Amino acid sequence: MADWISILLxxxxxxxxxxxxxxxxxxxxxxxxxxxLTKADNIGMGFVVLALVIQADSWYWAxxxxxxxTFVMAASATNAYLIARAAIRKEIPLWKPSKRE
Amino acid sequence: xxxxxLGISAILLATVAAGLWRFFRGPTAADRLMVTQLFGTTVVTxxxxxxxxxxxxxxxxxxxxxxxxxxxxxxxxxxxxxxxPNRSTERKNSDG
Amino acid sequence: MExxxxxxxxxxxxxxxxxxxxxSLLLPxxxxxxxxxxxxxxIMAVVxxxxxxxxxxxxxxxxxxxxxxxxxxxxxARMNRSGNERESANTHRTSGAxxxxxxxxxxxxxxxxxxxxxxxxxxxxLAMMLMALMVFPLPEPDGKISAxxxxxxxxxxxxxxxxxxxxxxxxxxxxxxxxxxxxxxLGLSAVVNRDRLVGPRYTDRVLSGFYRLTLPLLILFCxxxxxxxxxxxxxxxxxxxxxxxxxxxxxxxxxxxxxxxxDGKHLRIAxxxxxxxxxxxxxLLWVQNGLFLRFVPESAGGFILGIEVVATxxxxxxxxxxxxxxxxxxxxxxxxxxxxPAAKEAE
Numbered sequence: 142m143a144d145w146i147s148i149l150l151x152x153x154x155x156x157x158x159x160x161x162x163x164x165x166x167x168x169x170x171x172x173x174x175x176x177x178l179t180k181a182d183n184i185g186m187g188f189v190v191l192a193l194v195i196q197a198d199s200w201y202w203a204x205x206x207x208x209x210x211t212f213v214m215a216a217s218a219t220n221a222y223l224i225a226r227a228a229i230r231k232e233i234p235l236w237k238p239s240k241r242e
Numbered sequence: 243x244x245x246x247x248l249g250i251s252a253i254l255l256a257t258v259a260a261g262l263w264r265f266f267r268g269p270t271a272a273d274r275l276m277v278t279q280l281f282g283t284t285v286v287t288x289x290x291x292x293x294x295x296x297x298x299x300x301x302x303x304x305x306x307x308x309x310x311x312x313x314x315x316x317x318x319x320x321x322x323x324x325x326x327p328n329r330s331t332e333r334k335n336s337d338g
Numbered sequence: 339m340e341x342x343x344x345x346x347x348x349x350x351x352x353x354x355x356x357x358x359x360x361x362s363l364l365l366p367x368x369x370x371x372x373x374x375x376x377x378x379x380x381i382m383a384v385v386x387x388x389x390x391x392x393x394x395x396x397x398x399x400x401x402x403x404x405x406x407x408x409x410x411x412x413x414x415a416r417m418n419r420s421g422n423e424r425e426s427a428n429t430h431r432t433s434g435a436x437x438x439x440x441x442x443x444x445x446x447x448x449x450x451x452x453x454x455x456x457x458x459x460x461x462x463x464l465a466m467m468l469m470a471l472m473v474f475p476l477p478e479p480d481g482k483i484s485a486x487x488x489x490x491x492x493x494x495x496x497x498x499x500x501x502x503x504x505x506x507x508x509x510x511x512x513x514x515x516x517x518x519x520x521x522x523x524l525g526l527s528a529v530v531n532r533d534r535l536v537g538p539r540y541t542d543r544v545l546s547g548f549y550r551l552t553l554p555l556l557i558l559f560c561x562x563x564x565x566x567x568x569x570x571x572x573x574x575x576x577x578x579x580x581x582x583x584x585x586x587x588x589x590x591x592x593x594x595x596x597x598x599x600x601d602g603k604h605l606r607i608a609x610x611x612x613x614x615x616x617x618x619x620x621x622l623l624w625v626q627n628g629l630f631l632r633f634v635p636e637s638a639g640g641f642i643l644g645i646e647v648v649a650t651x652x653x654x655x656x657x658x659x660x661x662x663x664x665x666x667x668x669x670x671x672x673x674x675x676x677x678x679p680a681a682k683e684a685e
Contacts, residue, residue, distance in 0.1 A: 151247075182283040189250070189287050205299070209306050223320045231324065248343035248347060252350060277377060299570070307400050307576075307580060310555070311399075311583045314405075315376060
């Protein structure tokens with residue numbers, strides 16, 4: 142039973158990762174792409190960690206997996222913020238959706 | 243179960259390969275740096291899956307180290323590479 | 339692990355490796371080449387894990403993503419910067435073999451097609467074909483060396499075979515490697531102004547916050563790596579790379595301690611202590627046991643741990659100094675156009 146839950150969670154994770162990459166490829170602007178990359182990849186990683194924690198043999202594994210996830214979130218947030226702030230300072234223009242008449 | 247982990251790792255690595263298109267295409271330098279971030283997060287997740295598949299706690303160390311050190315690369319980029327002095331024509335350039 | 343999924347993973351990894359390696363050699367814009375190289379390092383870490391070489395994966399991940407990435411980007415920025423200065427100052431062109439070209443945006447690119455990259459690729463492919471010709475007729479590896487290692491593992495003082503080989507059976511090689519790091523540092527200090535180890539304070543709340551959050555963890559992780567090298571993948575070089583990455587982040591922020599009352603002497607002692615201690619232990623063992631670096635089972639564990647701790651500190655400080663020397667003083671990027679005096683004379 143736990144196996145099926147893990148497989149389901151891993152499929153969600155794969156979906157989010159693929160979605161994040163699709164966002165990276167398709168979004169029109171640096172800032173949008175940064176959003177897609179950071180958020181989708183981290184949620185995907187969260188699902189993976191959840192799936193692995195369910196399958197874990199011992200508390201040691203579970204705690205280490207959760208700790209790794211926490212630090213990846215912190216690092217991704219810092220990365221994204223740094224890149225976005227540097228892009229703003231370089232005055233990279235934001236994408237504006239064109240009005241359809 | 244081990245095959246499932248390996249299969250999901252294969253999917254993750256395939257998304258990384260797909261993300262490389264943005265590396266070749268991306269108009270600004272930040273797009274190319276985001277490829278580094280993509281690599282980092284995906285390789286960390288693949289390492290987590292591999293560590294459970296191969297039952298080795300050392301690979302968890304690899305994942306943790308990668309997570310923490312990705313910030314150093316981005317910090318160096320933001321601090322050194324991007325605040326470039328503009329040329330005398332005062333044109334702000336952002337490609338790279 | 340010869341399932342089909344493992345085969346697919348291997349295939350994707352190989353494709354990625356070839357793509358990234360080709361990009362880093364052949365792309366004319368150096369920034370893209372650098373990013374491709376960083377990605378290459380990360381994928382290599384996964385490859386090492388697939389080859390069951392987790393120690394090397396640890397080293398590759400830490401050095402490739404921490405130290406090398408920052409080093410190349412800072413050096414590239416310095417090249418861009420000095421290229422811009424030279425062009426806008428319009429002084430006498432230092433002509434001759436100037437391999438750096440600037441494109442219209444002031445970015446460093448190569449001279450059209452990177453002929454160096456093409457030649458390097460051709461040489462590598464040729465060498466690989468030669469190696470394949472020479473290696474395939476050889477007989478299968480018969481596992482004698484690994485059997486030898488495992489037979490003597492219990493006498494070596496550690497239980498991780500990689501550490502046993504690095505620091506006991508082939509300790510001489512590791513001694514010389516640490517010597518090479520020291521030599522690199524000596525070569526660098528001949529060229530740059532070494533006394534300014536720290537940068538100006540760069541007020542960045544986000545980075546400072548992250549640094550404060552993770553520096554204790556990095557130090558703890560480094561100590562854990564040194565200790566765990568005895569039992570499981572880990573070791574001194576990995577720990578040093580980790581600590582060096584923390585030091586580099588601190589240098590970028592400007593948070594490294596300012597040497598008010600240290601002079602160069604303390605740094606010199608710290609940096610050379612790794613090689614010195616290793617050498618002295620080798621001589622001590624010579625006196626005790628009759629051969630240079632001959633470990634005996636009773637005391638090997640203690641000596642190895644001592645060597646690893648000192649080597650970690652020495653190598654990490656060396657790496658931070660190498661980063662600082664290669665990137666130049668950060669204030670030169672903020673409009674303060676003071677190149678170090680040695681570089682000025684060289685021009």
